[in-house]
Amino acid sequence: MDQNARSEHFLEIKSLCRTFEDGFMAVDNFSLTIKQGEFVTFLGPSGCGKTTTLRMLAGFDMPSSGEILLNGKDITKLPPNERPINTVFQRYALFPHLNIFDNIAFGLKLKKLPRAEIVRKVKKALEMVDLEGFESRTVQTLSGGQQQRIAIARAIVNEPQILLLDEPLGALDLKMRKEMQLELKSMHDKLGITFIYVTHDQEEALTMSDKIVVMSEGRIQQVGEPEDIYNEPKNAFVADFIGDSNIFNGIMTGKYKVRFCGAEFTCVDDVENGTMVEAVLRPEDIEITPPGEGIIEGEVSSVVFKGVHYEITVLSGKNELVIQSTRKAQVGSRVGLSVDPEGIHIMIAENMVNKFEVGVKNGYRPDFLDGVPDFDITSLLPGSRMEGGTLLDAHGDEVAPETLRVIVTIKPEDITMNDDEEAGMVKGHIVNMIYKGDHYRYIVRSDDDEDFIVRDEDLWNMNDYVSLVIPRDSLQFALKK
Amino acid sequence: MKAAVKKELPGKIFIGAMLIILYLPILVLAFYSFTTSANIGSVHGFSMDNYVNLFSNEELRSMIFGTVLLAFGSSLLAAVLGTLGAIGAFYSRKAARGVIGGLNEVPVINADVVTGFSVCIMLVVVLGIDKNTFVPLVIGHVVLSAPFVYLSVTPKLKQMDSSLYEAAMDLGATPRQALTKVVLPQIQPGIVSGFALAVTLSLDDYFIASYTKPATFDTISTYVVNATKGSQTEIKTALWALSTLIFLIVVLVVILMNLRDGKEAADFED
């Protein structure tokens, strides 16, 4: 009983925070419980805080606040040499002045084990990584993959309770990486110890892990098994980061009914009517039909052969959909698109803001409404500058306008509705309204079929034709990566 | 191919001529050091007298011994101080590193006359330390050479994979063990070349020694400069022998070093 409880709460990380000297918050309130013997992966883009978290577990970095409990014992302030945890480093960190035997024996010698035992353990560790007989080789004579194995052997020979792996396969080529993924997984099964693995490669995470922790900007976005993370992403970030996906802003229009891309779809998520949502469509879940037979229609804008399938991009109105299909399509042809209800994953939109993704034209101005005055593209791209009408990035390379996508954000409270049609530049009908206690939230569908969220204290009627006044200062811009 | 050889020929002649000019004085002196001649140009018979004199003359012998002892002693101090300084500065905050690095540059770019004079004023005039204690001389030579140890160790620290230290700690080493078992072996080539540089700087120095040495003590440099002012032919020709010996030692060391480097390169290719 006690044993069982201990193994369920093997490693407890409680509200871990790390703020750097320059004020940057690398890890923000990270809490997680890890079971004994689990394979846990911290997944996220670079700078998301995953490596910093790992370094705090190893003891290389001290948290600003929070605590780490191992078997119920506080190890937060323990130096790395006193933790029963070993690390496989990103660039292996093998000691170049020692041969393979001395590298692997490094930790054992510090523990002052008898020579015979050290020899035996090193031999066993080398067998484990399939490099028998490598004892007297030097580090420089090994290939990247072999160095990787030695780094693993050097860590596991100390029989740690937890093995930390910091993007250990990052420096290997694709084939070797695939091979090592399987090998690490089987090594994990054989050793039965807890693995904590850090990577930015979602495929790697999905292949190997028992549990994935998706991180972004220092915060945990979602924790779950690989299937859950893939099929039921909690928010747009997770959906976008795990696998390819199409994400659209939408609104619930009835029970199991959701409207996005200018059409109404049936879905399986029961969300309250009128809720602003984001709909996720995996590329493999969209089906291409003859024109007129799909839910929406569009024109094929590109077709790329990817080996197993074609990646087909279809432009439907202003929305771009990426589709994976085993059948080829003709660029320029009109097609219909349909999605099964199971293929639509509905996420409740967290922050109610208007978000529009647009291209740039006419001297790098966002193609939004009738153009944006006083816009400086260089403010969005750090280190960039304009030279003779061309945008140069921090490296001095030219940035083509067609490669840029700008995300325009407007807060609902910054938009005012007016019944004078000439007052604003956007005109449309009110298609939805919800009373929110002290104000109403309206959805205005413009003549261009764009939905605007507007907050207003006055009562309007459904289907009123209104114009929206959007002050220039309320527009916020960001560059899509 | 032939055209290329032809094109390179003038270059080879020029390089060869420059080398001859560079080595002619040393080689001529070496030749005459094995004769009884007291002046270049007049040929006399072969003799080892100069070499015998060099080692039998008590004054010359103690001067050579003192110079070498000073060079190795001060370089050892410089190696320890410079290495510790480089490690400390490397792991310090930017501001502290900037101060140490900046002060370190001063003796490097400063004229040796100014360095020697300022150390003399500080230690002898202001602090009143007696030159006969050798303290000003040793400190002067450490001031001269420690910055070069610092400069040759710092790049090795920069090249070192920063995770090696962490890896050692991760495998159970205490900070001190991580330093001695991992960091020091990694930067060892820098320490060795810094030490070698310190020795040559000390051996070559005239100015710092002349401002800080005890009146009765001479290094090779100060001795040679005084000897050229005197007219003792026996001393003069014994110094030819010394110059020849040093030349031979330098050649030997260079050959040995190249052999070792060659061997290491071969090992690496293997």
Place this chain on the structure above:
Amino acid sequence: MGVFRFSRKQLGIPYAVFLICFVAAPLLVIIYYAFTNGEGQFTLGNLTGFFTSPYTIGTLAYSFAIAVVTTCVCLLLAYPIAYILARSHWKAKSVVIVMFVMPMWINFTLRITALKEILTVVEGNLAFHPFLNTIIGMTYDFLPFMILPMYTTLLKLDNSLLEAAADLGANPFQVFLKVTLPLSVPGIISGVVMVFLPSMTNYVVLDMLYNSTYIMGSLIGSYFSAYDWHNGSMIALILLLIILVFTLVTDRYADEDAGNRGGALL
């Protein structure tokens, strides 16, 4: 950062204290002595004395003349050597460059002694050509310091840049003038720094070659012999300022790797 980094930082303390006591403090003492007289009172006398005496101003001018001529001669000899060696495909070029550097490791007073003997045979009496002999002596002493940084810079020169220039229509002379020479500037600057300042101050070369004219270094030597710390400090201070200005001017062109004496010697 972590608790355990603390001990590594502390290792630097002895050297920091050493630098403060024996590098920083002596400079302050020099400044103090330069602006005081024998009674310890503040004075500008040493400063005005230097700049009003035709004797000391003449010494400054003579030092500059020696330094400028020595630097030019070294540059004209060293650049072709470095260029030919760096651009050649000789197998033995690394041996040759070591041969050019090797004299640096022989005590310079012994080398000047050897040079003096040869010059005596050639010229008869050294006293007839004091300036010429000084230039020869300085060049002989400092040439390796000029060759090495230029060689390092030229060796690193990317061959494809030269090919690109030729491809774009430059003839070999234009390639040299428009690509090779501008790109070797950092090496040239490093070499100039290492030759110019010592040739203003290394008075032993003059002494040994019987040139009785003073240069800046000799002034310090003679004030030192006369126990005149105040005027000696003023000369040291003036030299320091020259070095400072020189360093600030050259620093931005200098090559990181070969930017100091250390870089060239290592």
